Amino acid sequence: MTAQVLVLGIGNVLWADEGFGVRCVEALADNWTFDQNVKLLDGGTQGLYLLPFLETADILLVFDAIDYGLAPGTLKIVEGDEVPSFMGAKKMSLHQTGFQDVIATARLMGYCPETLILIGCQPEELEDYGGGLRASVAEQIGPALEIALLQLSELGVQAVPGKGDTRLLADPSILRGAYETGRPSEDAACRIGDDRFFPNGS
Template structure:
């Protein structure tokens, strides 16, 4: 990772699989941010697809860490589809089994390790409408609308017009 070389203070990771409906929210937000806004030099925004855990693992092992980490993903919290909400890693449920897979969403434990290393970690989440059981690209209408809202909120934080949520 070249975070130190590029003086990265804020790393934004869009997580998800664009082939499975609303799971493509994270990559869609990264695409919208990078195509429609001029990001500050201190910011890197990466579409990490389904490789989120590999990236987090690399960060945990790295000495070159960002000050802030935003992970963008969908989540099912039984809210209105398309609702944007921000979470700290402590709010995520503990992993109930010893099972570990590099293809699962970011785990609480991995994110908390980064917090212990001094990184301010936020999850920018969107309430999904549905994730299909088979390949079906494309976001649902409410989640597609949420891409614009999340992008604007994140951009305002990245340029210092807005503080991180409390």
């Protein structure tokens, strides 16, 4: 029986480097195509709404921004039972707590994927609402995809160069190219909050 594979990017693209995981799965779909047993999914911050996807997967590969306490842009690969603990060791946002809950619930219900792989990148900047990936993190998308393709190949999952399935990705208006070129400048848009609520209006 052919293994069912879920390649998942999670995070919030609105908060700078938090969008790393989502941008990785977008880049994968832009450049590689897989057999029908492989799903590429932008999981965003959906939390428990992702459970139906895990229910049908034998292999789960996750891209995410993870605060490992390392130098910005550092990649770290975690596998198996260590994945849930790493995703919650130093929570950066609610999406990580949510995904821990997803894995825990899937295990409780008896359908967690047998193979778990996390490809995480240490973020540089998170407090930039509306900002894109910093260079140190964006530069790791390519290496992260190489790691993912190697890991999948070792599991018997092959990819072919070409445009992949984008049906489970975000709306085109917030894909990386449109999002990062279309947002206003820092001078035109406050990235850290609404200045009406700052002390003395500054």
